[in-house]
Amino acid sequence: MTALLRxxxxxxxxxxxxxxxxxxxxxxxxxxxxxxxxxxxxxSTLLNLLxxxxxxxxxxxxxKETHVIGLRAHERVRLGLARTFQKIRLxxxxxxxxxxxxxxxxxxDLPLWKCFLPAGVGRFHDEAHELLAFVGLxxxxxxxxxxxxxxxxxMLEIARALATRPKLFMxxxxxxxxxxxxxxxxxxxxENINKRSVTVVVIEHNMDLVMNVAxxxxxxxxxxxxxxxxxxxxxxxxxxxxxxxGGEFAA
Amino acid sequence: MLVAxxxxxALPWLITTPYWRGILVLCAMNVLLALSLNLxxxxxxxxxxxxxxxxxxxxxxxxxxIKTYGWNFWLAALVAVAAAGLVGVALAxxxxxxxxxxxxxxxxxxxxxxxxVLLNWESVTEGVRGIYGILPPVSNTVGLFYLVxxxxxxxxxxxxxxxxxxxxxxxxxxxxxxxxxxxxxxxxAVWKAFAFGLGAAIAGLAGVFYPGFxxxxxxxxxxxxxxxxMMAMVIVGGMGTMIGPVIGAIVLTFLPExxxxxxxxxxxxxxxxxxxxxxxxxxxxVQAWIALKNRLA
Numbered sequence: 290m291t292a293l294l295r296x297x298x299x300x301x302x303x304x305x306x307x308x309x310x311x312x313x314x315x316x317x318x319x320x321x322x323x324x325x326x327x328x329x330x331x332x333s334t335l336l337n338l339l340x341x342x343x344x345x346x347x348x349x350x351x352x353k354e355t356h357v358i359g360l361r362a363h364e365r366v367r368l369g370l371a372r373t374f375q376k377i378r379l380x381x382x383x384x385x386x387x388x389x390x391x392x393x394x395x396x397x398d399l400p401l402w403k404c405f406l407p408a409g410v411g412r413f414h415d416e417a418h419e420l421l422a423f424v425g426l427x428x429x430x431x432x433x434x435x436x437x438x439x440x441x442x443x444m445l446e447i448a449r450a451l452a453t454r455p456k457l458f459m460x461x462x463x464x465x466x467x468x469x470x471x472x473x474x475x476x477x478x479x480e481n482i483n484k485r486s487v488t489v490v491v492i493e494h495n496m497d498l499v500m501n502v503a504x505x506x507x508x509x510x511x512x513x514x515x516x517x518x519x520x521x522x523x524x525x526x527x528x529x530x531x532x533x534x535g536g537e538f539a540a
Numbered sequence: 541m542l543v544a545x546x547x548x549x550a551l552p553w554l555i556t557t558p559y560w561r562g563i564l565v566l567c568a569m570n571v572l573l574a575l576s577l578n579l580x581x582x583x584x585x586x587x588x589x590x591x592x593x594x595x596x597x598x599x600x601x602x603x604x605x606i607k608t609y610g611w612n613f614w615l616a617a618l619v620a621v622a623a624a625g626l627v628g629v630a631l632a633x634x635x636x637x638x639x640x641x642x643x644x645x646x647x648x649x650x651x652x653x654x655x656x657v658l659l660n661w662e663s664v665t666e667g668v669r670g671i672y673g674i675l676p677p678v679s680n681t682v683g684l685f686y687l688v689x690x691x692x693x694x695x696x697x698x699x700x701x702x703x704x705x706x707x708x709x710x711x712x713x714x715x716x717x718x719x720x721x722x723x724x725x726x727x728x729a730v731w732k733a734f735a736f737g738l739g740a741a742i743a744g745l746a747g748v749f750y751p752g753f754x755x756x757x758x759x760x761x762x763x764x765x766x767x768x769x770m771m772a773m774v775i776v777g778g779m780g781t782m783i784g785p786v787i788g789a790i791v792l793t794f795l796p797e798x799x800x801x802x803x804x805x806x807x808x809x810x811x812x813x814x815x816x817x818x819x820x821x822x823x824x825x826v827q828a829w830i831a832l833k834n835r836l837a
Contacts, residue, residue: 340723366725374723380716390706391713395725397706404705405698411706453724 292351293318293457293488299338299348308334309345310512316457316505321479321489323503325496325523327532331512332492333375336461339490340372341365352457367395369456373446373463375492381435385426385445388434389417392452413452420448424478440471447478457488464495476502500524508532541697548689552682560797561681565753567793568688569746574773574785575695576742581771582779583703584735585715587640589767590631590647593654594624594740596762598747600658600665603674603757613677617748621741628740632733639718651764658759668758676752688749695742700782711735715780776817778824787825 292315301309309331316322324332337343339350341362350357352368360368380388393413421427424444429437434445443463450458463479464472472495479502483489493499499506499520506523508515510532516523523529555561573595580588602620605611611619635646658665665671678684702708713721714728721728751757769792777788795813799806821828 342719342722361722362719363722363725363727366723372723374720378717378720378723380713380720382716383712387709387712391709391721391726392724394706394710394713394721399706401707404702404707407701408705413706449724 291318292316293353294339294490295351296339297349297351299335299350300346301334301338301343302346307512309338312348312509312512312514314507314514314517316488316490318488319483319486320504321483321491321502323499323506323520324490324492324509325494325499325506326509326515329511330509332509333461334512335509336372336459336490336492340370340459366453366455369454370459371450371453371455371457372459373443373450373461375461375465377439377442377446379434379442379446379449381433383434384431385421385434385437386417386430388445388449389420389452390414392420392449393417395453417452420451421445423451423481424448425474440467443467443471444475444478451482455487457490458482459490459492461492462494463491464493464498472498541693545693548693549686552685558681561685562753563793563797565681565685565688565749567790568685568692569749569753570770570773570789570793571692571786572688572695572746573743573770574777574789575692575699576739576746577770578774578779578782578785579699579711579742580735580739581774582781582785583708583715584711584732586732586735587644588647588736588739589644589764589771590650590654591739591743591770592762592764592766593651594628594743595747595750595766596654596658596759597624597627597740598744599750599757599762600747601744602748603671603751604664607671607674617677617745620748621744624744624747625737625741629733629737631740632736633729636729636732648764648767651767655759655763658762665759666757670756670758671751672756674751674755674757676749684749684753688746691745695745696782696786703782707731707734712780772814776814776824778826781824781826784824784826791825 294316296312296314299309299312312335324335326332334343338345341357341360341364344358352365352370355368357365357368380391390411390413396413418427418430421430424447426441426445426448434442437445447460447463463475467475476498479489479491491503503520505517506520507517508523508529515532516526516529518526551564552561555564573591577588577591580586598620601623602616605616605619606613631647631650635643638646659667676684678687703711710726710731713724713726714731718728750761773788773792774785775788776792777786778784796806796810799809802809817825
């Protein structure tokens with residue numbers, strides 16, 4: 290399999306803290322790729338480097354054959370990278386529908402002058418409703434996003450990011466704070482997204498989710514890569530068990 | 541909308557004294573100014589205290605072109621609106637990394653600088669001496685009111701369409717969360733410059749009609765206090781709604797006039813009323829009205 294996203298020796302420090310050190314990953318096209326590690330391992334910093342929220346101090350990053358270092362977050366979205374945030378960042382005062390409609394921004398082709406004229410519902414109206422239905426929220430399309438319970442806010446953020454029509458979808462701890470039923474729903478949605486030939490990168494603490502959906506798992510600790518392999522290999526690796534999993538997954 | 545047009549058309553028949561007809565013209569200008577600031581502050585979420593400067597640029601550029609260079613009013617108006625809009629884009633480009641309080645201070649600084657330029661560049665602006673004998677584009681007050689009110693209606697309709705369009709979704713997304721908007725591919729610098737430029741152009745358009753209405757032009761009409769008055773109109777009416785700032789502009793144009801009977805106490809009562817509105821109706825009059833309707837229903 291070819292790599293859709295390839296990072297080589299990425300480094301990022303904040304002051305004296307080396308948050309990400311010499312991290313190289315290759316995300317196979319069409320896969321579900323998990324990044325795990327204890328709190329403070331540098332997972333979110335890595336995702337911020339991949340999505341363009343931060344620029345690395347050194348290293349290179351390729352999306353397909355395009356070198357994306359120096360491209361800012363909004364520019365990378367046009368290449369097909371989308372993401373969600375660990376701390377949910379919805380447009381809370383806007384309705385669910387407006388949140389998803391904003392996600393179609395890069396696909397809008399209405400000339401600016403036409404926006405000053407009366408118009409019916411926009412081109413992406415139906416598609417936005419479909420995305421809301423996909424995450425089980427279409428019945429609440431007219432409600433304010435801030436009024437949703439936590440778990441549904443996470444699902445709305447996923448629907449909004451999907452509106453950009455990503456090739457690579459990166460999620461930062463999507464299962465955090467969800468109950469068992471919600472995790473189950475999330476898991477099914479992730480598999481469904483993946484089946485639509487979207488490559489998925491997921492940062493996660495929830496081991497059930499990682500072990501169930503991921504084909505490759507990348508483990509990091511204290512900003513450095515620890516191990517990479519299949520979920521089974523990760524569970525069996527003594528280094529990983531010592532650093533992170535503890536006794537929970539030791540057979 | 542139709543009801544509003546009929547009421548506005550009937551106003552000069554209901555209000556017959558020249559003084560109050562003048563206030564009507566002023567009110568139409570204030571509606572334009574409130575609409576312009578609401579686009580930047582209410583919809584795009586950018587705290588902008590420089591709006592008085594764009595108002596002034598529209599007034600001075602058009603007047604100087606007419607008085608000094610003998611231009612036709614409408615041609616001068618076009619250039620003045622474009623000038624205000626371009627300065628707005630330039631300010632946004634300069635302040636692109638600033639948000640919240642920092643943007644407020646930068647835009648306030650811009651308003652102060654513009655005021656000082658109007659005051660001290662005497663060879664062009666005549667400074668405190670002022671420019672006299674400026675004629676309005678239509679000679680009678682009622683005609684001028686219809687003209688400015690008509691323009692306000694057109695601008696309202698255009699902006700109302702804009703905020704419902706995909707551009708409106710993008711501007712509100714920037715207002716709510718810029719990092720989140722960037723994660724959807726929104727280049728917020730470009731769209732902020734768009735909102736600033738369009739808002740500045742509309743404020744400049746209001747400025748084009750001001751000198752002819754008053755007959756004279758002095759820098760004091762465009763001091764920073766004007767920026768705060770516009771902000772008060774937007775907040776009191778209800779920012780981020782289309783109708784709110786219009787109501788705010790109407791109320792805050794007529795309230796000080798109605799309070800003239802109180803003499804020295806006038807400004808105190810005005811200030812107290814503003815404070816009470818902000819304290820008890822933080823969403824402005826439009827939100828308070830909606831809340832009241834919901835409670836009664």
